[in-house]
Amino acid sequence: MKKLIKLLVTFLLTLTLLVPSSLSIYAQTLSMEDTHLSLTEKKSLDFEVDFKEEISLDQLSFSLGDKPLSEWKAFNMETEAYDLKPWIRVEDLSIDGNVLKGKLVNSLPYGLDATDLRPYPRWTFEELLGTYPLVVKDEGSGAKASIDIEIQNYTGFHKYEEIQPDLDALIAAGNEKGDRFFKYESIGQTDEGREIPMVIVAKNEETIDHYLNNTLTEALNDPAKLSEKIAQDDPTSYQVPIFINNTHPDESPGIDAQIDLLKDLSTKEEFIFNGQEKDSLERLKVSDVLDNFILIFCVTLNPDGKAENQRENSHKLDINRDNIYQTQAETKAMSATLAKYNPLTFIDLHGFVPEFLIEPTTPPHEPNFEYDLLMGGEMDPDTKDVVDDKPGAIGHARAMGDVGIANSDYTSYIIPMFDYGDGWDDAFLGYTAVFSLIHGALGHTVEIPAQNQQSLLAAKHAVLGSIKYVLDNKTVLYQNQLEIFRRGIENEDNKAVDSWLVKADGSVGGRPRGENDNFFPDYYILPMDKSLQKNVNEVYDMISYFLRNGVKVYQSDIEVTYKDITYPAGSIVIPMNQAKRSLANVSLYQGTDESDWGAMYAEIVLNYPKLHGFDSVEVRQADLFADKLTEITEPLSKPATDQNIESDQVVIKANNNDALILVNKMLADGKEIQIVNESSDEIAMGDYLANTEDMKGYLEGLLVNLVESPDSIKATKVEPPKIYLTPSSSNYAELADETRFVLNQLGFTIVEDIKDANVVVDSSGVFEKDALKDKNYIGIGSMALQAVKDQALYPLEIQMNEDGGGNEGLLKANYDLTNPISGSYQSDDIAYVSSGSVMNQPRPEAKIFAKVADDDDFYLEGWWPGHDFVQGQVLGFADSMEDQNFVFFSTDVTNKAHTRYLYRLLANAIYSINSENFIEGEGLKVSVPKKDIQVETTEETTEEPR
Template sequence: MNNRLVIVLVLIVTIVFLGVSNSFAEKKSADMSQGKWWDTDCENENPSWGYDSILYCEVGPKLREIEKNSNRVKVDVIGQSAGGRNLFLVTLSDPKAMGRLGKYQAIRKTMLKDPEKAQAMIDKFGDFKVPVFINGSIHGNEYPGVDAAIRLIETLAYGNSDEVQTILENVILLVNVVQNPDGRVLGTRYNAKGVDINRDFITQTQPETRATVKLITEWNPMVFLDLHDDVQPMLIEPCSPPHNPNYEYDLYIKWALYQAYAMEAELIANTDETEALIPFRDWDFSAISYSWDDWPPIYTPMYAMYHGAYGHTLETPYEDERGVDAHYWAVWGALKFVAENRQAMVKDQVEIFRRGFLDLPQAQIPASILAETPYDQFNELTIKDFPAAYVIPVDVPMQLSSHQPARLVDFLLFNDVQVEKASESFTLNGVDYPKGTYVVWMDQPKRGLANMILEDGLDVSDIEGIEFYSPPTAWSHPLLWGVTRARMEDVQSIKTSVVNKADAPSGFVESGKTNYYAYMPTSLSAFKATNDMLNRGMTLYRSKSSGAFILPANSSIANELANTWALNVSLMGELPEDAVKMKEQRIAVYGDEGVAIALDELGFKYDEVSRSDLNAGIISGYDVFLNQSLRWSQINADGQASLTEWFAAGGDYVGLLNRGAVFGRDAGLINFDYEYQGDADAILKIDYDPTDGVAAGFLENGFAYVLGAMWFTTVPSDATVSASVADDDFLVAGYWPQWPTSGANSKSVILNKDSGPQDTALIVIDATFRGHPKDTFRLVGNAIFNGLD
C-alpha cells in the first residue's frame, strides 16, 4: 500500500494548508476575471421585519466596492442557488501571505514522509495561517448572519487595529456571504425548491449544499461557524449529547468548548448580553426533555466536523440589529481565539487525520472536559470500532443495476473519501468478488466520514434519556440507496488502485431475434428513460405483475436504452397477458420537497396543487393524484364531490405516509385498520413482493426508512400487499423505543387495489424523506404507473 500511503499523506497536508498557495497571488482585475457579478437587478425582496437588513441585490455591489478598495479581499461566485441567484465567497487575509510559501512547502514535503515530524514542524514554522469558514444565513429569513458577515469583512478589509492585524497574520477567512439567497429574497427559511439546506448535507440534493461541500473539501477549514437566529440567550455550540461516534470527538471538544467560552466572553464584553447558552455545558437533561445534539450529519457545522473542523452553530438572541451585533462579536471572539491558539489547534486537526491513516484507536472525552458538562452518560457512544474496509461490487447480479454503486462511489469521491478498485478477484466472507470491485479502505484520513456514509448505523432505541433535536437518527447510503456492500473486518491482502471517478453505468442488449424488448424498473434511470420515451410519443407497455417495461422490437431504441440510459435490455418473444399500453401520466401532487425531489429524479412531469385547487375541481384534468399530507376532512364538500366523481371515472390515487393513506380510506377507496407510533425514526428491514407491480424491481429482502411508523393491522380481501415489515429483528438502525414489542413485525406497509379503471396504492414507509432514500423513490414510480389500464 505504498501508493496509498503517499496519497493519504498528500491529503493530510492539503487538509491544513490548501488554498494558501493559490489564493493570494497578485490581484487581477475583477472586470477581466469575474465578469459583472456585482450588477444585480433588485427584485421585490422581503427584508427583515426587525431592522434595515441589506437586500440580496445590494450584496454584490457592496462586495465589489470592498474588493476594489482593499488588497486583502478576493470575491468569487462559487455557483448559483436553486433559484439561479449567485453564491458569493469572500476570501480575506494578509496580502503578504505569499511570501511564506517556502515554509508551507517544507511542511508539505515532510508530511509525505512523516506526519509526526510534520506536526513538530508546525512548532518550528509558527507563522502559517489557518482557514476559518463563516456561513451566512443558511436559513434565508434569519437575516442577521449576512449583515454580520459583511460587517466582519469590512472590519478586516479596512481596519488597522492590533486585533485586526493579529487576525490577518494568523487566519485565512472564508465567508460564504449569503448561503441561501433564495430564502433571503423570498423571506423564507427554505430555498426556491422548498428545501431546508441545513438538513441537506448528508444527501446534497441542492446546488447551494454542493457548492459549500466543494469549498469544505477544498479548504478543510479548521473552524466552521454557521450563523443563525434566534435563541435566548445566544446559543453557541458545542452541542449536548449524544455525539456521533464517527467524530474524533475528544480532539474536537478540546478546542470547540474553549472557543465557545471565548465567543461568549467577547459577546458579553461588547453587548448588553450577560450570558450565552452553550449546550454542552448548560443543558441538563435531568431538568429538561430537549436536545441540541450533533448526531446527524445533516447540519452544515456537523458535516464540516468530518473534515476536521471545529464546527459551531451560532444562534443570536434577536432578529434585529442586536442580533447582528451578537454574531459580529461572537465571531470576533472566535477569530481572536484562533489567532492565539492556532498552532495547537491545527496540530490536533492533523491528529484527527493521522489517527485515520494509521488506523489508531479513538479516545474517550477527557475527564477534565466531562467535568464541564452536567450530563456525560453518553460518553461511551463516542467510540467507534471501524472495519478494515467496505467492499462495493459493481454489476449485476451482485447489484440491482450498475447505477446505484456508481452513484454511491461518485458521492464518496465528491465528499473527499478515498476509493480504490481491486486489481484482482478475491473472496470475502465466502463470497467471490471480481476484479474491478470497489474497496474503501478505512485507514484513511477521513475514516469517520467514510464510515458515517457506509455503515448501517446504530440502534439507539433503548439508551435511557436519549433525545434528538431533528431526524434522521439513521441514514445509511448503501441501505437506502439500494447498494449491496460488504464489511471487511480484518485487513486482507488485496491489490487495489486509486480511482478518481466511478465507472459509468453500463447496459447491454440481449442478442437474438425477438418481437419485443423488455427492461426492469431496477434503477431511477429506468424510470427516466421510460418517461423520456413516453414524452417522445413512443409505444411502450408495462406488465402489471412484473413491472417490466416493454417495447416493440426496435434495435435502435434498444441500443439507446443500453448505451444512453445504461439499462439491461432482454428479449421478450410475446407480450404478456397483463401488459397494458403506457401513456404519459398527468400527475397532481400535494406533497413536500422530498416528493418533488423523487419525482424529478424519476423524470415525471407533475403539478403541485393546493386545497383550493382541489376544492375548485381542478383534479378533473389529471390521471393521478399523489397525496402525502392532506386529510380528506380538509377538503370542502364541493372538493370531496369532485374527487369522488373523478375516482369513479378511473382517477388513480397514490397515498404516502399516514395522512395520505388515511385520506384514501376516508375517500372510500380502500378500507383498513392501522397502528401508528410517532416516535419511530429508523431504518427497517422490509420484505418486498417483486411479483407485485408496486414492488417490482426490488429484492425480496430490502430496507426502508420510517419517520413515524405506521402499519396496516387489517387488509381487505380485495387489496394486495406489496411489502411488509420483516418478521424478526426488523430494526436495523435508528430510534424506536420498545420496537421489539410494537407488534409491527410481519405487518404490511404497502397496499394496492385494482378496482377496474381506478387504482389505489398506499405507501406508509417514508419513501421520499428529504430526498434521501433514493432506492424507495422507485416505489412511487411503480405506484404511478401501476394504475395504467
C-alpha cells in the same frame, strides 16, 4: 408603427434629459444627519430646511414616496393588513424665518423590535424597504423641499440584490490597502443560476496557495510529522482557514454580520471590542489575524432562498438537512468547498433562538466523530465537562458566547450540551455545521436571538470571539485536527472517544463495535461485477460522492478473494486507513439505534448501501488489498447500456432509477410501455416492456439492464401518468416537497390542476375529499395516511406514537414478488419509515405488497422509541374500492430524496394504478397481531430553528 414608437421613445428620452426631475428645479434639500428609518428600532431624525421664501406651518404637507405620511399605516396582525395608525410621522415642527425644523419619527410598523416572527413580519417586511423621497410642501405657495429617506430593516441589512455590489466594493477597498488580499470565489451555481458567493481574505495570495499545496497536503498525508513541526515553529509560519457560513438566508443577520466583518477587514487595522473577561477590552490586529489565518466567508449558501427571503432553496428543500445526502446543488458545492479548504473552525450563523444558542450539542453524537479531539479531551462523567478544560469546541463556544453578549444587548447564551438534556443532537450530519465536524473542524451552529441589529452585533462579535480564541490556542487546536487525520491514516479506533458516547440513562456506551475490536473495518469493497453488485449505477454515484468529499477511492488491480468470494480486478475499494476515513465510514456503516432517547432533532438513518440500494462489503482483514490498488482521481463515467437485443420487444429491468427515467422519457414521447405481469429467471413482475427500436433512441446517458423478451409475455399497457401532487402543509420543507423534487428528477409528468390528473400523489394530507372523487390515489407517509383516515377517504387503520411524526427506522421488510409494485425487490429486503407510522390489517380485498418483517430483530437502526408495535405490520398495500384505486405507503419512499432504493415502489404504483388489472398478486399476510403502543414520546414537534 414600430418607427413611431421608436420616435416617441426618443422624444421622451430627450425630454427627460433636458428637464431633470421636476422637483430639483425649484425644491430645496432638507438637511439631515441620518436619513434612515428602521422597521425594528424607534428612530427620530432631526431635519432642517431653508425654503428661501415664506412658508406657513399650517399649510405644510409631508409625503414619503408616492403617499402622504398619514398613509404609512402600521400592520395589523389580526386583519393581516396595513390598517393601524401611521408609523411614520413628523414632530416638533417650528419655523424660524424661512427655516423649517422638525423631526421625522418612526415607531415600529409591526409592533416588534425584530422581523423574525412568522408569518408576519418575517414574510412581508421586505415590501416596506426601499429609498423614498420625503417631500415637504407648502400647499399655499407651492414651495417644496425634499430628501431621500431609506427605510431599513435594521442597520446593515442586505436584500439579495444589495449583496454583490457591497462585496465588489469591499473587495476593491481591501485590495487597495496593499497589505491584505481579498478574493471573490463562486463556489457553484444554484439550480436557478445564481452564484454562491464566497470571499476569502488572506495576508496575500501566496498564503492561500501555500496552505492548499503544502500545509493541507502534508496534513492529510503525514499529519504526525506536521504536528511535530508546528510544535517547534513560529505559529505565523503557516496559516489555516477559518470558515464562516450562512445556510438559512432568511436568518439575515447571519449574512449581514459577515458583510460587516468583511467591511471592517477591508478598511481597518484592528478590531476593538469588549473581551471575554468582564470589563476587558480586546484589540485584535488585522495583521495578526492574517498572519495566522485565512478567513473564508460563504456569505450565503442559499442565494435562491435569499432572493425570495425564504429558508429553503428553489426546490423548497432545507439545505441544512442535506449536507450529508448532497442531493442539492448548494450542498454539493459546500461539501466540495469543505473538502478543498478543510477549515480548522466552521461557524454557521443561524437564527432564531431567543436564548442565543451556540453548539456543541446534546448527545447522542455520531460515533464516527473523533469527539474527544473536537471537544478538547475526554468527558468527565460527573461534571459532563471536559477533563482539564483543554482547548476545543466547548471553550470555543464559550468564547463566542462571552464576546457575543459583551458587545450586544444580550446578557446570556446557552450551549445545548449543558443546557438541554436531549433533542439538539449531532447524530446526523445533514446540518452544515455538524457536517464540518467530520472534516475535523470545530463546527458550530450559532442561533442568534432575533432578526435585528443587536443580533447582527451578537453574531459579528461571536465570530470575533472565535477568531481571538483560535488565535490564542492555534497550535493545540491544529494539532488536534492533525491528530484526527493521523487516527484516520492509521485507522486507529481511539477509546478516548467512548466517554462522549453516552446512552439516554447517562451510562457510557462507546462506539458500537459489536464483536470487533476496531469500530472501523479495514476496507469497503463496492463490487462492480454484475454478479456481485445489484446496482452498479449507484456505485458510480458513490465514486463521485467520495471524490467530491475528499475521500480517497481506489480500484483493485487484480482479483481478490475475501470470505470465499472473489472480487474481480476493477472492484472499487475504500480503504479505511486514510485521513477522511470517518466520512467514508459514516456513509457506509450500519448506523445506530438511538431509540432510548426521548427526543432527536431530525432523521439519523444514513446508510447509503441500504437506502441507495447497492452492495457494499465490509472487510476486516488488514492488508487484504496491500499493493493491489490504483487510486481513482476523477469520477468514472457510466458505460453505455448494452443494446445487444435481437427481439422486437425488450424487457427493461426495473432494477435501477435510470430505468424509470427511460420509461418516463418514452411515455412523454407517446411511446408504448407495458408493465410486466409475470416473472421468470431473468424477468420480474414490474419490469417494463417496450418496442426495442423505439427504446434505442432514448438511452443516451442512461445505464439500464435489458433482457430479450420471450415471444409471449403477460404485460399491461401503462397509461401515461399525469400526476397531481398535493401541496405542502406548511412553508417548511416537508415530504411533499421532497416528493415533487424526486418525481421531477425521475422525469414524471406533473400537472398543476387536479382536473388534468389521472393519479393523485399525496404526501402532505392536504386535500378535499370531494376533489379526489374518481381520482386514483397514492398516499405516502403519516400525514397523508392520517388525512385519509380523518376524512374517511378509505377505511384505514394506522398506528403511531403520540407526536411520533419524526420517528424513523430502517426496517427489515418483506415484499410480495407477485405484485408489479414490489416485484423487483427481494422477499426479504429493507424498508424505511421516517414519519413514524405503520398500517394494520386492511380490508380482506386489499393486496399487501410490503410489510415489516415478523422477526424480533426487525428494527435495524434509527430513532423510534417503543417501536415494538411496528413488528410484522403493514407498510404498503393496494386496493380498489367503488371504482377508485388506492395505494398506501407508510414507507416514506421519497424522504429527503435520499431513499433512492425505494423510488421504484412509488414509480410502479404510479404506472400500474390506472391499469385495468391493477389489483394483483397473492398479497402478504399479517401474522403478528396488532400490539398496543407502550411509549408516549416527548418529541419536539417543531423542526425550527436550526
